[in-house]
Amino acid sequence: MNANEINQQTLLQxxxxxxxxxxxxxxxxxxIGKHYGNIIALSDVTMAVDNGRxxxxxxxxxxxxxxxxxxxxxxxxxxxxVLKVMGEDRKFSSPRDALDVGIxxxxxxxxxxxxxxxxxxxxxxxxxxxxxxxxxxxxxEKMKDITLKELAAMGIDLRDVDQPIGQLSGGERQCVAIxxxxxxxxxxxxxxxxxxxxxxxxxxxVLRYILQARDRGLGVVFITHNPHHAFPVGDRFLLLKRGKxxxxxxxxxxxxxxxxxxxxxxxELAELAHELEQLGGHSDVVKEVQGEVAGVTQTTGRTxx
Amino acid sequence: xxxxxxxxKTAAADExxxxxxxxxxxxxxxxxxxxxxAIVLFVFFALVSPTFTQPNAFATVLYGSSTIxxxxxxxxxxxxxxxxxxxxxVAVISSALTASLFSWYFxxxxxxxxxxxxxxxxxxGFINGWILMKTKLPSFIVTLATFLMLTGLNLxxxxxxxxxxxxxxxxxxxxxxxxxxVFASSVNIGGVEVKITVFIWFALVAVATWLLMRTxxxxxxxxxxxxxxxxxxxxxxxxxxxxxxxxxxxxxxxILGMHNLFAFDAVQSGEGVGNExxxxxxxxxxxxxxxxxxxxxxxxxxxxxxxxxxxxGIVYAQWNPDWFKFFLGLMLLLATIVNLIVKRRAxxx
Numbered sequence: 001m002n003a004n005e006i007n008q009q010t011l012l013q014x015x016x017x018x019x020x021x022x023x024x025x026x027x028x029x030x031x032i033g034k035h036y037g038n039i040i041a042l043s044d045v046t047m048a049v050d051n052g053r054x055x056x057x058x059x060x061x062x063x064x065x066x067x068x069x070x071x072x073x074x075x076x077x078x079x080x081x082v083l084k085v086m087g088e089d090r091k092f093s094s095p096r097d098a099l100d101v102g103i104x105x106x107x108x109x110x111x112x113x114x115x116x117x118x119x120x121x122x123x124x125x126x127x128x129x130x131x132x133x134x135x136x137x138x139x140x141e142k143m144k145d146i147t148l149k150e151l152a153a154m155g156i157d158l159r160d161v162d163q164p165i166g167q168l169s170g171g172e173r174q175c176v177a178i179x180x181x182x183x184x185x186x187x188x189x190x191x192x193x194x195x196x197x198x199x200x201x202x203x204x205x206v207l208r209y210i211l212q213a214r215d216r217g218l219g220v221v222f223i224t225h226n227p228h229h230a231f232p233v234g235d236r237f238l239l240l241k242r243g244k245x246x247x248x249x250x251x252x253x254x255x256x257x258x259x260x261x262x263x264x265x266x267x268e269l270a271e272l273a274h275e276l277e278q279l280g281g282h283s284d285v286v287k288e289v290q291g292e293v294a295g296v297t298q299t300t301g302r303t304x305x
Numbered sequence: 306x307x308x309x310x311x312x313x314k315t316a317a318a319d320e321x322x323x324x325x326x327x328x329x330x331x332x333x334x335x336x337x338x339x340x341x342x343a344i345v346l347f348v349f350f351a352l353v354s355p356t357f358t359q360p361n362a363f364a365t366v367l368y369g370s371s372t373i374x375x376x377x378x379x380x381x382x383x384x385x386x387x388x389x390x391x392x393x394x395v396a397v398i399s400s401a402l403t404a405s406l407f408s409w410y411f412x413x414x415x416x417x418x419x420x421x422x423x424x425x426x427x428x429x430g431f432i433n434g435w436i437l438m439k440t441k442l443p444s445f446i447v448t449l450a451t452f453l454m455l456t457g458l459n460l461x462x463x464x465x466x467x468x469x470x471x472x473x474x475x476x477x478x479x480x481x482x483x484x485x486x487v488f489a490s491s492v493n494i495g496g497v498e499v500k501i502t503v504f505i506w507f508a509l510v511a512v513a514t515w516l517l518m519r520t521x522x523x524x525x526x527x528x529x530x531x532x533x534x535x536x537x538x539x540x541x542x543x544x545x546x547x548x549x550x551x552x553x554x555x556x557x558x559x560i561l562g563m564h565n566l567f568a569f570d571a572v573q574s575g576e577g578v579g580n581e582x583x584x585x586x587x588x589x590x591x592x593x594x595x596x597x598x599x600x601x602x603x604x605x606x607x608x609x610x611x612x613x614x615x616x617x618g619i620v621y622a623q624w625n626p627d628w629f630k631f632f633l634g635l636m637l638l639l640a641t642i643v644n645l646i647v648k649r650r651a652x653x654x
Contacts, residue, residue: 111538113531115598120524125540127521137519 024087026050026219027072027103027188033080034067041067044081045245047238049188049219054210056230057223058263059240065223068240069190072221073105074098102187106177108196114166118158119147121165122180146183154179154212171202175209182213189213190221195229207233227259239263335592336604338644342590342636343611350618357621360497367499370613371506372561374606376580377587378509379550379557381605384588385517386550387530387597388444390433392452393554394580399455400426400562401572402463405472415480423559429455430555434548456578463574476570488560489568502564506606509557513602526550531598586633587612590640611636 027049034042042064049055059065070076071083074092083090085101092098095105112121119140128139128146147161156175165173174194181189191210195203203226210233214220224230230237237254239247239262247262350357357363376393383390390396400422408418429451437447460470467473475481491498517523525546528536537543566572589595590611591604615632619625 107538111535113528113535113598115531115594116524116527120527124524124528124536127524129521136521137515138521138524140519 025084026086027221028084029072029081030084031081032068032071032078032083034071034076034078040243042071042078042243045238045240046081047245047248048236049221050235051187051219052214052217053235054214054220054222054233055236055238056234057221057238057240058225058227058230058259060225060263062242063240064243065225065240066192067243069105069192069221069223072098072103072188072190074103102185103190104181104184104186104188105190106174106181106192106194108192108194112165112173112177115164117162118151118165118168118176119144119161122147122150122161122176122183126184150179150183151176153216154182154209156209169202170198171205174198174206178209178213182216182218186218188219188221190223192223193225194222195224195226203229225263227256227263231256231259335594335599335601335644336607337592338640338646339591339604339607339611342640342643343607343614346611346614346618346636350614350622354618354621354623357618360495362617362621364497364499364503366613366617367503367610368613369616370610371500371502372564373580373583373587373612374506374609375502375509375561375564376554376557376584377591377605377609378506378513378602379554380581380584381588381591381593381600381602382513382517382526383550383554384585384593384595385530385597385600386526386547387533388437388547388550389448389585390551390554391445391448391581392429392433392455393448393558393584394582395452395455395459395577396426396429396555396558397562397565397580398459398572398574398577399429400559401566402459402472402574404563405475405566405572406463406466408478409473409475410466412478415475415478415484419484419563422562423556426555426559426562427552428555429558430552431548434551437551438544438547452581456575459574459577470574472572472574474570475566481567481570484563485567488563488566502561505560505564506609509560510602510606517602522546522549527598529597583612586637590637592644608640611640 025048028047030046032042032045033040045064045068047055047057057065057068067076071078071092074095074097077091077093083092085103090101098105113124116124123143123146128143129136130139131137144161148158151158151161154175156172156179165176168176178189178191178194194206194210198206207229210220210222214233222230222234235251237247237249237251237259238245239249239259249259357366376397380390380393403425404415404418404422406418407413407421408415411417433444433448433451436442437444440447463470463472488501490501492501492504493499517526525536525541525543528541529543529546533543565576587608588600588605589608591600591606591608593600593604612633615636616629619629619632
């Protein structure tokens with residue numbers, strides 16, 4: 001699979017995208033690499049993000065997902081490859097830089113203050129004020145209105161914007177953070193493992209909000225280690241393993257089973273079967289694992305070294 | 306893909322909003338526990354001592370409350386911002402001594418000393434905050450250090466400059482009368498002499514409440530106390546906010562210091578030690594969380610009022626004032642427990 005083969009044309013073959021008229025990606029990475037000292041954290045990663053599209057970055061712990069988003073968010077700088085925003089070469093020196101071109105990141109810890117009301121959290125750091133000089137005060141009513149409206153637009157059925165955000169469920173809090181990024185002009189939304197700490201139902205809620213953000217025309221980068229979460233919402237999938245890209249697929253080129261198999265790592269399963277066989281006994285277990293290996297190789301149509 | 310089919314509801318008319326009655330909303334306020342405590346205490350002393358409800362006695366209670374309450378305003382804000390100031394008690398005396406000794410030594414108009422004291426008080430606050438932000442040490446340690454240093458400086462410099470443990474009298478100096486009128490006069494309301502500090506206290510509480518509830522600085526204060534990292538991530542100037550809060554405590558210390566100086570004409574250099582706990586107690590009784598991010602200026606004021614009532618009430622009830630500290634401790638315990646219970650109840654509903 002050559003990652004460079006995927007471009008706007010192939011993406012738009014079978015579907016229409018009213019928001020993208022040109023062939024430039026909102027954000028694209030080509031051959032991005034990053035090392036910390038002598039440790040190579042990321043090498044030769046290529047991906048693209050478009051308006052109204054969800055790009056999923058999948059990988060296990062230590063695969064380089066965090067490094068990748070830190071480069072996009074401006075926390076780290078890449079040392080190899082090209083990062084382009086609207087076709088223009090960029091290298092962000094700070095998170096502020098990335099924010100200024102419209103790249104907003106919703107981190108796992110969300111950056112919300114639990115004891116503060118939702119509307120105060122929503123506008124924290126960017127409060128609306130009226131009045132002059134020392135008598136400048138917050139436009140509380142307007143801020144509450146906007147919070148309610150923005151969250152409603154994201155499909156969040158909210159009880160009361162005056163309640164502490166800590167009282168919301170993990171999923172709802174995630175959504176407030178997303179809505180905040182959308183409202184303050186994000187074009188690219190990076191979501192760092194938004195479903196990692198959530199239950200099945202809550203995850204479903206967050207996935208729905210990812211689609212809401214997509215439908216509002218944002219380019220979404222969705223980082224996760226769960227292919228079952230990524231597949232339903234994603235348009236493109238980048239698979240990372242030990243700092244390298246092990247696959248970059250368009251949705252029409254891959255199925256959920258293939259994605260899962262790639263994530264699960266057929267090679268590891270084969271190795272496990274081999275080890276079990278050597279240990280002797282447990283023939284039933286060995287058969288089971290061998291059966292699974294066969295299934296993996298079948299679905300991906302490929303063998304692992 | 307069924308999950309795309311979400312309905313965008315209009316959140317304006319949600320049937321679940323009406324369920325919280327105004328009474329329950331009131332219960333959710335941080336200062337409600339203190340308010341209940343204050344009412345109970347007031348009724349108690351009113352029953353025990355008939356003189357307690359006399360206007361004159363009440364004015365005295367208010368005055369006693371204001372001398373704690375003025376500082377409690379700054380300390381409450383600071384505590385909402387997630388920090389402590391153990392140097393607040395002696396900083397009051399430092400401020401008074403600065404004004405007194407400077408004016409006396411250089412025989413200037415006392416207003417020059419008053420101005421210098423303001424600069425010194427704000428500087429103490431700034432230094433507290435700045436060291437805290439630079440070192441990232443707990444404020445408990447940093448302000449404990451400044452508390453000890455200020456205590457030593459107060460005693461040492463007073464002896465060095467004035468030659469005693471008390472600052473020399475400045476009652477005959479230029480500007481003393483006008484300064485006393487500003488910081489330590491009384492206002493006659495319907496035949497009752499009410500000290501000016503009561504009005505200063507009310508004004509400070511009003512300003513602090515407006516600041517907390519209606520300005521972006523207030524939003525930042527809650528945020529830096531609730532979660533400083535989150536606040537920083539969304540662009541709140543955390544360092545400036547915290548340093549500003551320490552300076553606000555300094556400002557309050559200056560006002561109270563000037564009152565202490567001009568109510569008499571000299572200051573004892575060893576005073577103020579231990580008062581910092583009274584301010585913290587007032588803030589905590591008033592519902593400010595020790596861990597920051599929650600509380601109100603009005604709560605601190607009610608806490609100070611409870612303190613004032615207990616302090617003077619014991620005298621009016623003709624009990625031995627030795628018992629006062631015991632009552633204060635008991636009140637602190639009860640108030641914080643009530644706060645806790647009320648807060649949990651309110652959050653459940």
